[in-house]
Amino acid sequence: MSMATDSATSGLHLVGKLLDPVSRPDPYPVYAEFRALGPVWVEEISALVVTGYRDCETLLRDPRLSSERWRHFDAARDADPFPPDAPSSVRQPWFLSMDAPDHTRLRRLVSSAFTARTVARMEPYVTRLVDDLLDQACEQDTFDVVSGLAYTLPMTVICHLLGVPTADERLFHGWSAQLTRQLDGFSAPGDGEEELWAGGMVELHRYINELVGDRRRSPRRDDLISELLAARDGGDVLSHDELVSTLVLLLVAGHETTVNLIANGVLALLRHPGHLAALRDGQAKTSPVGQGGGRVTASAVVEEVLRHDPPVQLTARVAREDLRVGDAQAPAGALVILLLAAAHRDPEANADPDRFDPARAQVRHLGFSAGPHFCLGAPLARLEGRVALDAFARRVREPRLVADPPPYREHINLRGVSELRVAHGGGGR
Ligand code: HEM
Numbered sequence: 001m002s003m004a005t006d007s008a009t010s011g012l013h014l015v016g017k018l019l020d021p022v023s024r025p026d027p028y029p030v031y032a033e034f035r036a037l038g039p040v041w042v043e044e045i046s047a048l049v050v051t052g053y054r055d056c057e058t059l060l061r062d063p064r065l066s067s068e069r070w071r072h073f074d075a076a077r078d079a080d081p082f083p084p085d086a087p088s089s090v091r092q093p094w095f096l097s098m099d100a101p102d103h104t105r106l107r108r109l110v111s112s113a114f115t116a117r118t119v120a121r122m123e124p125y126v127t128r129l130v131d132d133l134l135d136q137a138c139e140q141d142t143f144d145v146v147s148g149l150a151y152t153l154p155m156t157v158i159c160h161l162l163g164v165p166t167a168d169e170r171l172f173h174g175w176s177a178q179l180t181r182q183l184d185g186f187s188a189p190g191d192g193e194e195e196l197w198a199g200g201m202v203e204l205h206r207y208i209n210e211l212v213g214d215r216r217r218s219p220r221r222d223d224l225i226s227e228l229l230a231a232r233d234g235g236d237v238l239s240h241d242e243l244v245s246t247l248v249l250l251l252v253a254g255h256e257t258t259v260n261l262i263a264n265g266v267l268a269l270l271r272h273p274g275h276l277a278a279l280r281d282g283q284a285k286t287s288p289v290g291q292g293g294g295r296v297t298a299s300a301v302v303e304e305v306l307r308h309d310p311p312v313q314l315t316a317r318v319a320r321e322d323l324r325v326g327d328a329q330a331p332a333g334a335l336v337i338l339l340l341a342a343a344h345r346d347p348e349a350n351a352d353p354d355r356f357d358p359a360r361a362q363v364r365h366l367g368f369s370a371g372p373h374f375c376l377g378a379p380l381a382r383l384e385g386r387v388a389l390d391a392f393a394r395r396v397r398e399p400r401l402v403a404d405p406p407p408y409r410e411h412i413n414l415r416g417v418s419e420l421r422v423a424h425g426g427g428g429r
Contacts, residue, residue, distance in 0.1 A: 010033075010037060010040075011034075011037060011040040011041070011042040011049060012042050012043075012044050012045070014030055014033055014034050014037070014049075015042055015044075015045060015049070017030045017033075018030050018412060019412065021408075021410060024408040024409075024410070024412075024415060025405035025406075025408055026405070027313070027341070027412075027415070028341075028342075028345065028354065031051060031339060031341060031342030031345065032342075032345070034049060034051045034339060034342055035051040035052065035342055035345070035346060037051075038051075038052070038326050038327060038328070039051070039052065039055060039325040039326040039327070039328040040328055041328045041329060041330055041334075045335070046334050046335060047316075047330075047334060047335040047336065047337050048319070048323065048325060048328055048329075048330035048334060048335070048336045048337070049337045049339060050325055050336065050337065050338050050339065050343075051339045051342035051343055051346070052326075052343060052346055052348075053343040053344070053346040053348060053349035053364065053366075054346075054348065054349075055325055055326070055343075056338045056339070056340060056343040056366055057343075057366060057370050059317070059325070059336065059338060060315075060338065060366065060369055060370040060371040060373070061370060061371035061372075063099075063100075063320075064319065064320050064321055064323060065317035065318065065319060065320065065323075065336055066099050066317060066318045066319075066320050067096065067097050067098060067099055067103070067317060067318075067373060068093070068097060068098060068099055068318065069097060069316060069317070069318050069335070070093055070097055071318075072318055072333060081195065081197075081198035082198055082201075082202060083202065086202045086205070087202070087205045087206055087209045087244070088241055089205050089208075089209060089240070089241040089244035089245055089248075090198075090201055090202055090205045091241075092241040092242060092244070092245040093245065094245045094246060094248060094249035095107055095110070095245075095246065095249065096249055096253070096373065100372065103372065103373075104372070105233070105236065106238070106242060106246065107372075107376065108233050109228075109231045109232075109233050109236065109237070109238050110228065110231070110238075110246055110376065111376065112231050112232075112233060113224060113227035113228045113230075113231045114224060114227075114228075114250075114376060114377075116379050118161075118224070118227075119379040119380045119383055120379075120383075122157065122160075122161065122380070122383065123383060123387070125157075125160065126153070126157060126383055126384055126387050127387050127391075129153060129156060129157065130149070130153060130387050130388050130391045131391060131429065133148060133149050133152055133153060134148075134149065134391055134392070134395050134396070134427055135427070135429075136148065137149060137427070138395070138396065138424065138426065138427025141423065141424075142402055142421050142422060142423045142424070143421070143422060143424075144419050144420060144421050144422075145262070145263055145266045145392075145420040145421075145422055146259065146263050146416075146417060146418065146419055146420050147419075149262060149266075149388060149392070150258075150259045150260075150261075150262035150263040150266070150388070150420070151255075151259045153258070153262065153384055153388055154254055154255060154257075154258035154259055154262075154381075154384055155169055155172065155173070155254075155255055156169065157254070157380070157384060158250065158251060158254030158255065159172070159251075161223070161224050161254075161380075162223060162224050162225055162247060162250065162251065163211075163215070163223025163224065163225050163226070164211065164251075168207070171207065172204070172251060172255065174200070175200040175201075175203055175204040176200075176204075176251065176252050176255045176256055177200075177256075178196055178197055178199070178200030178201075179197060179200055179201060179204070179248075179252050179256075180252070180256045180411060180414050201248075204248055204251070205244060205248065208244045208247050208248055208251075209244055211225065211247075212225060212229070212240065212243060212244055212247070215229060216229065224250075225243075225247065228243055228246065228247070229243065250377070253375075253376075253377055254377060254380070256414050257311045257312060257377075257381065257414060258311070258380075258381045258384050258385065259311075259416060260311035260414065260415065260416035260417075261302065261305060261306065261311045261381060261384075261385045262384070262385055262388045262389065263416055263417050263420050264305050264309040264310075264311065264416065264417075265301055265302065265305040265385060265388075265389045266389070266392055266420060266422070267309075267401070267406065267417065267420060268301075268304075268305055268308065268309060268356050269301065269389070269392070269393065270399060270400070270401045270404075270422070271356070271401070271404070272356055275296055275301070275356070275357075275358055275359075276393055276399075278295075278296035278359075279296045279297070279298060279301060279358075279389070279390070279393040280393040280394055282295070295359070296358050296359055297358075298385075298386040298387075298389045298390035298393070299382070299386050300358040300359065300363075301358040301389050302382055302385040302386055302389065303358075303363045303365065304356060304357065304358040304360065304363055305385070306363075306365050306367030306368070307344045307350065307363050307364070307365035307367060308344065308345075308356045309341075309356075310340060310341050310344060310365065310367040311367070311414065311415075311416065312340065312367065312369075312413060312414060313339070313340060313341040313412065313413050313414075313415050314337055314338060314339045314340055314341065314412075314413050315338050315340060315369060315373075315413075316335055316336060316337050316338065317335075317336045317338070318333065318334070318335060318336070319331070319332055319333065319334045319335075319336055320332060323336070338366075340365075340366045340367065340369075343366060344364075344365050344366070344367070349364045350362075350363070350364055368381075395427045395428060395429065396422070396424050396427050397424055397425040397426045397427065397428070398424055398425035399422050399423070399424045400422065400423045400424070401420075401421075401422060402421035402422065402423055403421060406418075406419060406420050406421070407419055
């Protein structure tokens with residue numbers, strides 16, 4: 001058996017292991033096996049799987065890779081998944097899935113409305129919200145961190161930011177969950193998931209179309225939809241469909257990622273009581289890794305969670321031309337899967353990488369990607385994560401995990417717990 005067949009066989013075997021729900025609580029041993037193979041072409045899924053930190057970082061900036069996966073999906077599809085009366089915006093790809101120059105143009109327009117200042121202004125609102133949520137949660141002897149804090153916070157914040165009426169928030173829960181499956185990275189047309197996804201997509205687009213129509217008629221509200229309606233870059237503006245598709249992207253991206261940052265953060269702190277205590281007491285804690293270590297701040301915990309147990313485990317691209325990465329080759333049109341969560345534990349990027357250590361001297365991660373698609377919501381996600389973890393550590397007394405490992409959702413990419421039940425001894429302000 002040749003080397004190539006060997007690694008292809010084990011590549012497929014590892015893909016199978018990763019897809020197996022048994023791996024969901026701890027996929028990291030599987031990632032380590034992938035890393036040991038190096039970049040690997042997996043013929044059966046026509047994908048190149050990349051796990052080295054330097055390779056992932058370089059490829060995220062490589063213009064030979066395309067984010068326009070839908071072009072290939074559309075070509076492979078037998079039938080249009082959307083009903084004839086679906087709003088035209090469902091066919092407008094969001095800019096996460098576009099390449100330059102279209103991506104550059106849309107991202108610039110959206111960035112002009114969704115700025116770091118917009119986010120910084122939200123801190124008092126986020127702080128109040130977290131305090132209220134923890135007040136409610138701590139009234140019970142045990143509470144679920146996901147429904148009580150980790151999910152509700154980003155959902156409420158993104159709806160507030162966009163100007164979605166609070167009464168409609170719960171509608172998004174179902175739609176967003178349906179769309180998330182599509183983002184999972186391993187799904188392909190014809191696997192039966194698509195109808196579910198298309199249905200959720202159409203309903204969400206109908207809703208946002210109405211909301212935008214509403215704002216056009218009365219545009220003075222101080223919300224992001226109104227700002228995006230007014231956004232200009234020179235003479236350029238967002239078309240109606242571009243605006244709707246951008247709002248759908250912000251809603252989904254804001255919902256399904258930050259929940260895992262907060263839940264994974266609480267889980268890590270509960271598994272490492274020393275770090276939890278250091279965060280609560282604001283003590284300096286010396287790291288066994290790196291030079292001298294630093295304080296355990298909520299910001300440092302956020303960065304370490306993004307590295308150690310990232311909310312977005314992978315991203316994917318399509319090779320525009322034949323591609324060689326290390327000893328592996330992929331033909332033009334192939335999928336390139338960048339296992340970010342595996343790259344974060346590459347010992348060449350981070351010392352003692354399996355160790356959760358928010359006091360490490362340097363944290364290198366691609367949790368928000370790198371290059372042109374670097375997460376536009378990173379400042380908001382960092383703000384929400386910092387405020388939530390800080391308040392949890394300070395306020396919830398003697399917190400204990402009710403189940404370890406907790407139950408996980410089925411997603412591979414936007415991987416996270418479905419419930420994180422915590423027992424505690426009270427929660428003062
Ligand atoms: C912890 C929370 C979050 C994580 C881990 C995360 C992660 C990511 C990653 C990895 C990408 C790039 C994917 C790629 O390169 O293919 C991305 C893109 C993006 N994210 Fe986030 N995200 C988070 C929260 C948010 C929030 C709260 C928002 C908005 C409210 C947001 C909006 C976006 C947008 C608009 C893009 C597309 C950027 C582009 O294509 O230029 N994200 N995010």
